[in-house]
Every structure is written in structure tokens, then in C-alpha cells.
Amino acid sequence: xxxxxxxRALYDLPLNTLIFKAQQAHQAQQDPxxxxxxxxxxxxxxxxxxxxxxxxxxxxxxxxxEAEALMETETILADARRAKxxxxxxxxxxxxxxxxxxxxxxxxxxxxxxxxxELGLEVCCTLGMVSEAQAKRLxxxxxxxxxxxLDTSREHYSKIITTRTYDDRLQTLSNVRKAGLEVCxxxxxxxxxxxxxxxxxxxxxxxxxxxxxxxPINALVAVEGTPLAGRRFVDSIEFVRTVAVARILMPKAxxxxxxxxxxxxxxxxxxxxxxxxxxxxxxxKLLTTGNPDIEEDMNLMKRLGLHPLHPDEARRVHRGEIExxxxxxxxxxxxxxxxxxxxxxxxxxxxxxGCSA
Ligand code: SF4
Numbered sequence: 001x002x003x004x005x006x007x008r009a010l011y012d013l014p015l016n017t018l019i020f021k022a023q024q025a026h027q028a029q030q031d032p033x034x035x036x037x038x039x040x041x042x043x044x045x046x047x048x049x050x051x052x053x054x055x056x057x058x059x060x061x062x063x064x065x066e067a068e069a070l071m072e073t074e075t076i077l078a079d080a081r082r083a084k085x086x087x088x089x090x091x092x093x094x095x096x097x098x099x100x101x102x103x104x105x106x107x108x109x110x111x112x113x114x115x116x117x118e119l120g121l122e123v124c125c126t127l128g129m130v131s132e133a134q135a136k137r138l139x140x141x142x143x144x145x146x147x148x149x150l151d152t153s154r155e156h157y158s159k160i161i162t163t164r165t166y167d168d169r170l171q172t173l174s175n176v177r178k179a180g181l182e183v184c185x186x187x188x189x190x191x192x193x194x195x196x197x198x199x200x201x202x203x204x205x206x207x208x209x210x211x212x213x214x215x216p217i218n219a220l221v222a223v224e225g226t227p228l229a230g231r232r233f234v235d236s237i238e239f240v241r242t243v244a245v246a247r248i249l250m251p252k253a254x255x256x257x258x259x260x261x262x263x264x265x266x267x268x269x270x271x272x273x274x275x276x277x278x279x280x281x282x283x284x285k286l287l288t289t290g291n292p293d294i295e296e297d298m299n300l301m302k303r304l305g306l307h308p309l310h311p312d313e314a315r316r317v318h319r320g321e322i323e324x325x326x327x328x329x330x331x332x333x334x335x336x337x338x339x340x341x342x343x344x345x346x347x348x349x350x351x352x353x354g355c356s357a
Contacts, residue, residue: 002206002249007199010245015237022244022276025251031317031327034309035301036254036279038124039088041079043112044070044095044105050128050163052151053227054188054220057096063225070095070105073112080116087333088282089311091116092124092147098163099129106134110141117142122311124184129164129172135179146176147184149216153200156193173208182213186256189242190220190234198242206249214279215246215253219260233260236268240275247276252318254279266300273304282333294335308332 010018026032046057046067056063080091093112100106109127116123125138126147135146151157154166177183185208187201205212219239222231239260246255256279257272264272282294301307307329316322 002203004196004199004203007203007245007249008196010248011195011199011241015241018241018244019271019274022247023274025248026276026278027324029251029317029324030276030278031309031314031324031329033306034278034314034327034329035273035306036090036256036309036311036314037088037330037333038090038092038256038279038281039083040092040094040281041076042068042096043076043093043109044068044097046096048096049098051161053160054191054223056223056226058226061226063223070108073108073115076112077115077119080119080121084119084121085334086336087308087331088121089308089330090122090124090145091119092126092145092281094126094147095128097128100127100131100134102134106137110137113138113141113143117144126184129168130175132175132178135176135181139179139181143181145182145184145213147214147216148172148176149186149188149218150201150204151187152191152193153197154204155200156191156197160191173212177208177210183208184214184216184256185212186214186216186218186246186258188218188220188259189239190222190231190260191228192231195238199245202242202246202249205246211250212253214256215250216256216258216279217243217246217277218258219263221259221263233263236264236271239264240268240271243272243277244275254314256280266303269300270304273306278309294333298332298335 046065047059048057049059051058051060056065076093083091113123113125122144123142124145124147125143138146148169150169152160157166173183173185185205189198205215219234220228220231222228243255255277257269257277258281261269280297282297308331310328310330313327317324317327
């Protein structure tokens with residue numbers, strides 16, 4: 001069971017030693033050069049009753065986000081088809097809800113989930129709090145993964161969100177796991193928390209049993225009109241150190257670079273990959289905030305000798321069926337298709353949001 005002092009000892013190592021340890025953990029458990037490529041779609045945007053201080057979708061903040069109703073299944077499926085044709089292997093859908101409510105809208109989401117699954121894509125949803133029964137319905141519909149971020153440490157949480165508790169978050173993660181869904185949970189760096197707050201969040205995640213399958217690490221993009229507007233972007237070396245500790249504490253997880261990548265240099269992103277990050281969201285827009293354009297991402301990956309991770313191969317590695325270095329890559333994505341898939345709708349939150357990351 002990792003604890004704060006162990007995490008802090010790792011974090012404070014000389015950077016080259018920390019990255020060496022992160023690479024050792026990474027190469028023992030993951031395709032060493034594989035990067036999971038995900039696409040993210042906001043299927044219901046804005047007017048969220050929660051008051052997350054980082055989020056432009058909250059009804060409590062006056063931001064540029066205009067509320068949009070839940071998208072029709074057929075519209076979402078058209079985008080999912082384009083994403084698939086473009087080479088995406090996982091399709092993530094986010095709705096800015098406090099919690100899932102049974103009824104027509106949830107039925108529509110379930111229908112959409114089934115449709116996306118039938119296309120042969122991995123399906124991830126992020127819809128706010130869910131009960132175990134609702135999580136089971138998602139699983140039965142074909143959902144593979146549920147995203148629900150812890151956001152920050154328990155101690156810092158009430159400075160960021162007052163409309164729900166840390167234990168609410170943990171309860172949803174437990175419901176999701178009991179329903180047999182994979183868990184995707186991470187947080188946001190740069191919201192005024194201390195280094196220990198960041199590490200406490202990672203320790204909390206690492207002590208979940210089993211550990212999350214995916215851990216998104218977001219860098220706050222301070223959006224005008226939110227209470228966190230004007231905050232300085234997180235120091236890149238601190239961010240890299242946080243990624244490295246996440247990799248060491250959770251060696252089997254996909255550690256995902258999410259919000260904030262558009263503000264990072266190629267060199268910072270390269271350091272994140274060295275520190276063990278192996279998943280990114282592709283696209284020009286990450287919900288409501290910017291994301292590097294797809295060609296830039298592909299170009300950087302090629303310059304670094306990285307390749308798209310094949311989800312089936314990654315599973316074989318995790319089951320111990322093949323050596324990590326024997327994993328075969330997925331094909332390179334087709335940029336035009338992926339860009340087209342993201343043109344419709346899809347402007348939502350922050351990339352750090354637990355319901356619509
Ligand atoms: S982060 Fe999610 S729960 Fe929080 S206000 Fe934004 S959409 Fe709502």
C-alpha cells in the first residue's frame with residue numbers, strides 16, 4: 001500500500017533517477033513505445049449544477065460556454081464512425097450532469113453506447129455520479145470504461161468543489177467497479193494545491209483495489225469566468241514529476257495526458273512520455289479547451305519513435321501473454337477523418353472534469 005512519504009521520496013529524487021525508475025516500471029508492464037490514442041466527444045454541454053471551480057460548464061460561472069442539449073444518437077454515431085475510420089480505438093463521451101438520472105435521456109445514452117460498441121470501438125463514458133444499477137446498465141449496453149476523476153486531494157477538495165464530497169466520488173468509483181466497468185480516474189494539477197496534495201491524490205488512486213485502469217493527469221487550463229481564472233500554468237518539471245510518480249505507483253494503468261497539452265512544448269510532452277505517460281486525447285478541441293492538432297501529435301510521436309498502442313496487444317501484455325516489447329502497434333490514424341469526427345457539437349469542459357473530462 002503506497003503512502004504519502006513513499007510518494008514524496010520518489011517525487012524528490014533527482015529528475016534523471018525518477019525518470020529512470022518510471023521507465024523501469026513502464027517497460028516492465030507496458031508496450032514501451034505504444035501511445036493509446038483516444039477521442040473525446042461532449043454529448044451534452046454546459047448548464048451543470050455543480051460548482052467545480054475549474055470548469056467553464058458550471059452554471060455557477062459566467063464563461064463562454066453555451067449550453068447544448070444531449071446530442072441525438074445518430075449524430076454521435078456519425079462522429080464515432082469517422083473517428084473509427086480515422087484510426088481511433090477508444091471513443092469517450094462526456095455529459096455535463098451532476099448525476100445520471102433514469103429516464104429518457106439515460107435510455108438515449110445507453111442506445112448510443114450500444115451503437116458505438118457495435119462499431120468495434122472501446123466505449124468510455126463520463127456522465128457524473130452513477131448508482132451501481134445504472135453502472136450495470138451501462139456495462140450491459142456495451143460500455144467498457146467509466147471516467148470519474150478524484151480531481152485533487154481530499155484536503156484540497158472543498159476549496160475546489162462544494163456541491164459534492166470526496167466520498168461521493170469514491171462511491172461512484174466503487175459502483176462502477178462493482179458493475180464490472182474499467183475505472184478511469186485522475187485529477188488536475190495547478191489548482192493552488194501543494195505538491196503533497198497532488199501526491200495524496202495519486203496515493204488515494206493507487207490504493208484503490210484494483211487500481212484504476214486509466215489515470216488522466218490534467219494541467220489546469222485557467223478559463224476566463226471561472227474562479228481559477230488567471231492562475232499560472234503549472235511548472236512543467238513539477239508536472240513531469242507528478243506523471244512519473246503516477247507511473248511508478250500504478251504501473252499497469254494507462255497514464256493519460258489530458259487537458260493542458262496545448263500549453264506544453266514538444267520538449268515537455270516528450271519528458272512526460274519519458275516519465276511514463278502512454279495515452280493522449282487526439283483532437284483540436286478537448287471539450288472546451290484547446291488540444292494540439294492531430295498532425296502535430298503524430299509528428300511528435302514519430303520524432304520520438306513512438307507508435308499508436310494497440311488495445312488488444314496492451315491487454316495481452318497486461319495478462320502476461322506476451323512480453324511488453326513484443327506488442328504490435330495499431331495503424332497510424334488518418335488525420336482528416338479524425339478532424340471531421342470532431343467538427344460536430346462537442347464543446348464541453350475542461351479535461352479535468354470528473355463528469356465530462
Ligand atoms: S467538471 Fe463536470 S461536474 Fe464539475 S461543473 Fe464541470 S461538467 Fe459539472
